[in-house]
Amino acid sequence: MNLKHGWWGLLAAVACRMLVPGASAQIEMAWSLAHNRTVLMEPVRATVKISNYSGRDMDLTPRGNARLRFDVEDQPTSTVPTTGQPLVRRGVIIPNGDTREVEVDLLDAYRILKGQSYMLTPVLEFGGMRFMGRRLSLEVQPGLELARRDYGMPASGEARTVTLRQIHRGRTDQLFFRIDNSSTGFCLGVYELGRVIRYFVPRIELDRNGVFHVLHQTAPDRFLHSTFGYDGAPLGMTFYSAETASLRLVRDESGDVQVTGGTPFVEDPDAPGMLTAPALPPSHPYQVNIGELPLKGRPSPPRTAPSRKRTADEAVVW
Structure with a gap:
């Protein structure tokens, strides 16, 4: 009997194990x-x-x-x-x-x-x-800090610390905007700004209305202007086309901040929601000539291609 009950117990255990995956x-x-x-x-x-x-x-x-x-x-x-x-x-x-x-x-x-x-x-x-x-x-990762600005007095309770941080993700360098309330130590938000290339040093400015402006380079001739509220809420972004040396994030005497030296991308009227690059000047606005330029008032002599003769067709003189 004991042996019989032992076999029944073993079969019951095996059956339970078989039911678990189901x-x-x-x-x-x-x-x-x-x-x-x-x-x-x-x-x-x-x-x-x-x-x-x-x-x-x-x-x-x-x-x-x-x-x-x-x-x-x-x-x-x-x-x-x-x-x-x-x-x-x-x-x-x-x-x-x-x-x-x-x-x-x-x-x-x-x-x-x-x-x-x-x-x-x-x-x-x-x-x-x-x-x-x-x-x-x-x-x-804490990220590599590329820029940092402090605004306000900590005792006021409304002080802000904004930083731009970079990490490597998806085979590219990505830039992030972080805003902290330095009076309380709380982080108000971290936002991804996209790809960054470091030929251009990212800029941060605060305008008179309490809006943060960030300008960074995303491609050799492309820049991104991002704006955030004083509470950290993202407000908008605009792409610009420009050369690295010409683009600036300028704060004027009245406290307004604007981008100078670049041309903004515009929305394609035929494809709403799609951005198009600014119209560029023609690559060659004048005719390109190879060789010496003709003298003024005197037409260039016509060029004739030299005749090609096969050696077998030439007369042989002894």
């Missing part, structure tokens, strides 16, 4: 990072793709039957604390048999406050089970 297959989860390398305090955006084959609807709202979170490890077996803010900002319901993509910002929900490497793992809790996605690494 339960896990009810939920499929894949995810990716927008960037696996970010500058410090830049939003850490991720997209989680969830397929629901559980037989019932999945509700990811704050009071729903499912919860999505991340394990953010700053060291082995050590996770960073949360900020108290929800990871999923808007309600997401995934009906049975459907697939949804959930976009999240890990910086809002987790204290990713140091420049170092992190390991990230998504965890979905649903139906009394936990489903885990693959583990990915995130590299957070």
Whole structure:
């Protein structure tokens, strides 16, 4: 009897192990990072793709039957604390048999406050089970500081520190605008300005209306003028075409800031939303002649091509 019960116990254990993969297959989860390398305090955006084959609807709202979170490890077996803010900002319901993509910002929900490497793992809790996605690494860098300006008195509570930082990402150098409230020590925002080449030193200016102006070079003959509010909100951007030595970010006596020495890109009237480069002068506004120029008042003699004779056609004289 004991032997018989032992065999039944072994078969039951094997059956349980065979059922676990089937339960896990009810939920499929894949995810990716927008960037696996970010500058410090830049939003850490991720997209989680969830397929629901559980037989019932999945509700990811704050009071729903499912919860999505991340394990953010700053060291082995050590996770960073949360900020108290929800990871999923808007309600997401995934009906049975459907697939949804959930976009999240890990910086809002987790204290990713140091420049170092992190390991990230998504965890979905649903139906009394936990489903885990693959583990990915995130590299957070402080960035190379290219420019820095301080404005206001710290005692006023409205002082600002703005910096331009650079990291290498996607095989190019990327420039970022960071604004901090130096009175409180809080970062108000970090924004990507795009590609930067360092033939031109980036400039920062503040106008009389409290708007920050940033000018940097994105290509040999292309520049980008970006503007941000005093609270860090992006206001707009304009591309310019110019030579490096001619472009300037000028603050006049009245406190207004403008770009001089360049020509702005304009919107294509035939393709709304598309920018076109300024019209350039012709490459050769005059006729190019090779050789000596003809004298004034005297036409050039016509040029005749020398006749080519074969050696066999020439007369031989002895």
